[in-house]
Amino acid sequence: MRPYLLLTPGPLTTSETVKQAMMSDWCTWDDDYNKGIVEEIRKKLTALATSRPEEYTAILMQGSGTFSVESVLGSVVRPEDRLLIIANGAYGKRMGAISSYYGLNYEMMEFSETAQPEPEKIDKYLSSYPETTHVSVVHCETTTGILNPLEEIAGTVKKHGKTLIVDAMSSFAGVPFDMHALGIDFMISSSNKCVQGVPGFGLVIARRSLMEKCKGVSRSLSLDLFDQWETMEKGHGKWRFTSPTHVVRAFMQALAELEEEGGIQARNTRYRENHDTLVKGMRSLGFETLLDDSIQSPIITSFLYPAKDFDFKDFYLKLKSKGFVIYPGKISQADTFRIGNIGDVRPEDFTRLTEAIREIFHA
Ligand SMILES: *Cc1c(COP(=O)(O)O)cnc(C)c1O
Numbered sequence: 001m002r003p004y005l006l007l008t009p010g011p012l013t014t015s016e017t018v019k020q021a022m023m024s025d026w027c028t029w030d031d032d033y034n035k036g037i038v039e040e041i042r043k044k045l046t047a048l049a050t051s052r053p054e055e056y057t058a059i060l061m062q063g064s065g066t067f068s069v070e071s072v073l074g075s076v077v078r079p080e081d082r083l084l085i086i087a088n089g090a091y092g093k094r095m096g097a098i099s100s101y102y103g104l105n106y107e108m109m110e111f112s113e114t115a116q117p118e119p120e121k122i123d124k125y126l127s128s129y130p131e132t133t134h135v136s137v138v139h140c141e142t143t144t145g146i147l148n149p150l151e152e153i154a155g156t157v158k159k160h161g162k163t164l165i166v167d168a169m170s171s172f173a174g175v176p177f178d179m180h181a182l183g184i185d186f187m188i189s190s191s192n193k194c195v196q197g198v199p200g201f202g203l204v205i206a207r208r209s210l211m212e213k214c215k216g217v218s219r220s221l222s223l224d225l226f227d228q229w230e231t232m233e234k235g236h237g238k239w240r241f242t243s244p245t246h247v248v249r250a251f252m253q254a255l256a257e258l259e260e261e262g263g264i265q266a267r268n269t270r271y272r273e274n275h276d277t278l279v280k281g282m283r284s285l286g287f288e289t290l291l292d293d294s295i296q297s298p299i300i301t302s303f304l305y306p307a308k309d310f311d312f313k314d315f316y317l318k319l320k321s322k323g324f325v326i327y328p329g330k331i332s333q334a335d336t337f338r339i340g341n342i343g344d345v346r347p348e349d350f351t352r353l354t355e356a357i358r359e360i361f362h363a
Contacts, residue, residue, distance in 0.1 A: 003323075004320055004323045004324060004325050005323060005324055005325065005343075005345055005349060006325050006340070006343060007324055007325060007326050007327075007339050007340045007341075007343075007345065007353070008325060008326070008327050008340045009142045009170050009193065009299065009300045009327065009338075009340045009342065010065075010170065010190070010192040010193040010199065010340075010342070010343075011192045011198065011199050012192065012193070012196065012340060012342055012343030012344075012345075013343035013344045013345050014196055014197065014198060014250070014254070014343065014344055015196070015254075015257060015344045017253055017257065018196065018197060018198065018250050018253050018254050018257065018344075019198075019250070020253075021249050021250045021252070021253035022198070022246040022247075022249060022250050024249070025245070025246075026245040026246070026248075026249060027245075028239065028242055028243050028245060029238070033237070033243075033245060033248075034235065034236055034237030034238050035236050035237055037237070037248060037249060037252050038060065038232070038237030038238075038239070038243075038248060039236055039237040040252065041058075041060070041248065041251060041252055041255065042057075042058040042059075042060070042232070042237070043058075044255050045058040045203055045205060045255075046058045046205060048172075048173065048258075048263075048264060049172070049178075049179050049187060049205040050178055050179040050180045050205065051178050051180050051181065052180040055180065055207060055208055055209070056179060056180075056205050056206065056207055056208060057205070057206055057208045057211055057229065057233070058203060058204070058205050058206075059203070059204045059206065059211075059225060059228055059229045059232060060201050060202070060203055060228075060232070060239070060243075060248070061201060061202045061203070061204065061223070061225070061228055062200070062201050062222075062239070062241065062242075062243065062244060063200075063201065063202060064190065064199060064202065065169045065188070065189070065190035065193075065202050066094065066098075066202075067202055067223060068188045068189075068190065068201075068202025068203065068204055069094070069095060069098060069167055069169075069188050069202075070098045070220075070223055071202070071204065071218075071220075071223040071224075071225045071228075072165055072186050072188055072204055072225060073095065073098050073099055073102065073104065073136070073165070074098070074102050074217075074218055074219055074220050074223055074225075075214050075217050075218040075220075075223070075224055075225035075226055076134070076163070076165065076186060076210070076214055076217065076225070077099075077102075077104050077106075077133075077134050077217075078217055079103070079104075079105070080105075081104075081105065081133040081134055082105045082106070082107070082129070082131050082132045082133055082134070083099060083104055083105065083106040083107070083132070083133070083134045083135070083136060084106070084107050084109060084122075084125060084126070084129075084132050084134070084135045084136070084162075085099065085106055085107070085108050085109065085135075085136050085137075086109050086111070086117045086122065086135065086136070086137040086138075086148075086153070087108055087109070087110050087111070087138070088110070088111040088112065088113055088115065088116070088117055088138075088141055088146065088148065089113050089138065089141035089142070089143030089144060089146070089330075089331075090141075090142075090143040090330055091138045091141060091142060091143060091167055091169070092108075092110075092137070092138045092141065092167075093108075093110075095136050095138075095167065096108045102219060107129075107132075109121065109122065109125060112333075113141070113143060113144055113146075113331045113333060114144060114146070114290060114291060114331075114333065114334075115146075115295075116146065116147075116148055116149055116295055117137065117148055117149070117153060119149065119152040119153055119155070119156045122135070122153060122156050122157070123156045123159070123160075126156070126157070126160040126162065127160075130160070132160075132162055133162060133163060134162060134163045134164075134165060135153075135157045135162050135163070135164055135165070136164075136165035136166070136167070137150075137153055137164075137165075137166055137167070138166075138167040138169075139166055139167065139168040139169075139170075139171040139172075139175070139177075140168070140169075140170045140171040140174075140175065140297045140299050140300075142169070142170040142299065142300055143330045143331060144290060144291060144302050144330075144331060144336075145290075145291060145296060145297050145299060145300040145301050145302050145338065146291055146295050146296070146297065147171070147175070147295060147296065147297035147299075150166065150177060150182065151177075151182060154166075154182040154183055154184060155182075155183075157183070158182075158183040163185045163186075163210065164182075164183060164184050164185050164186070165185065165186045165187075165188075166184050166186070166187045166188070167188050168187050168188065168189050169188060169189050169190055169193055170193050170194070170297075170299050170300070170342075171189075171194065171297065171299060172187065172189035172193070172194060172195075173189070173193070173194035173195045173196075173258060173264055173267060174193070174194030174264070174267055174268060174271055174298070174299055174342055175194075175264075175268055175297065175298070175299070176264045176265055176268060179205060185206070185207045185210055186204060186205070186206050186207070186210075187204070187205045187206075188202060188203070188204050189202070189203050190202045190203065191203070191247055191248075191250075191251050191254075193342065194267065194271075194299070194342055195251065195254050195255060195258060196254045196257065196258070196342075196343055196344055197247065197250050197251035197253075197254040198247055198250050198251075199247070200244035200246075200247030200248075201243075201244050201247060201248065201251075204225060206225075206229070211225075211226065211229055214226040215230075222241065227240060228240055268298065270346065270347075271298040271299065271341050271342055272298040273346075273347045274298070274341040274342075274345060274346065274347055274349075274350055275296070275298040275301060275341045276347075277347040277350040277351055277354075278301060278339060278341060278350040278353070278354070279293075279301060281350060281351065281353070281354025281355075281357075282303060282354060282357070284354070285354065285357060285358055285361065286306060287303045287304070287306055288303065288304045289301060289302065289303060289304075290302035290303065290304055290331075290334060290336050298341055299340070299341060299342055300327070300338050300339065300340045300341060300342070301338065301339050301341065302329060302331075302336045302337070302338050303336060303337055303338070303339065304334060304335065304336055305335040305336065305337070310335070312328060312337055315337075315360065316328075316337075318360045319353075319356060319357070319360065322356040322359075322360075323352075323356070324353050324356060326338065326339050326340075327339070327340065339353075
């Protein structure tokens with residue numbers, strides 16, 4: 001069932017048991033599904049995201065992760081509000097693209113793709129523009145694998161009393177954080193990243209008191225986060241429209257496996273070991289990482305091309321035939337490729353990977 005490992009940032013390699021969980025059919029309207037599975041998932045997600053679950057609520061939304069980012073921006077930020085978007089990669093920029101589609105009153109604060117956003121600049125901006133109501137930021141920029149300083153940024157945003165929206169798509173369940181301790185108001189992730197489910201829906205953990213005020217804000221019917229939330233609350237797990245039942249069932253299994261592994265901290269440790277094994281092996285072959293170790297996440301790692309005439313496509317196909325699928329780079333400043341450390345993969349897989357890369361270069 002595994003022709004190759006996906007060393008990619010989602011969809012990623014899932015366990016056999018997560019795949020098997022999709023082998024039965026579920027009815028969207030039935031209690032077994034809604035009360036038994038969806039409500040259970042919402043409870044578990046809230047408990048994973050915050051130490052004060054009673055102050056937060058979980059909403060599941062059909063589609064890929066971007067649909068949920070759009071759902072939050074379009075259902076939370078009103079026309080009279082002002083949004084500051086902090087961007088140091090493609091996903092930060094995408095929040096700008098969404099805001100532009102919706103005609104939101106927003107400003108982009110851009111940083112280099114290989115540097116962390118500077119909390120002092122955000123602090124200065126918020127002092128100069130106190131009319132700002134919301135700030136949004138990406139936690140792990142999957143574009144490069146950089147881990148942004150969420151604690152410092154959140155501290156700054158909270159000092160100014162603004163609503164904080166975090167795209168933690170590729171970090172939630174892989175990097176520990178507490179929404180309550182940091183003061184995060186809305187957090188977005190998806191089924192196919194560090195929880196290790198299959199693709200099909202996004203998830204939003206929202207501060208209940210703010211979610212309650214979002215009625216009628218959305219300019220999209222299918223992405224109306226308030227309406228989706230209200231239906232799930234009142235209907236005890238009911239989705240407004242056809243839900244991705246098999247994906248949801250697989251996600252429930254993935255959450256059980258996260259618990260079995262020992263929770264988010266244990267998963268973070270495994271991802272770090274994956275990353276460390278990968279980087280050590282690659283450096284021994286002469287490869288260099290794009291980012292400094294101090295700002296690198298354990299989620300995905302960018303490597304510079306080893307030579308100007310490096311043929312990525314050829315390298316990619318040779319690696320694939322040896323059982324590993326990797327990712328092209330996504331930045332303009334340097335020629336890179338990326339290798340994901342997340343999913344149902346272990347340090348020994350990365351030892352085998354670097355062995356395969358050694359063979360390719362010495363063939
Ligand atoms: C994966 C990801 C997304 C969502 O991408 P989709 O292709 O829509 O699933 C958004 N932000 C970040 C940081 C991501 O890693």
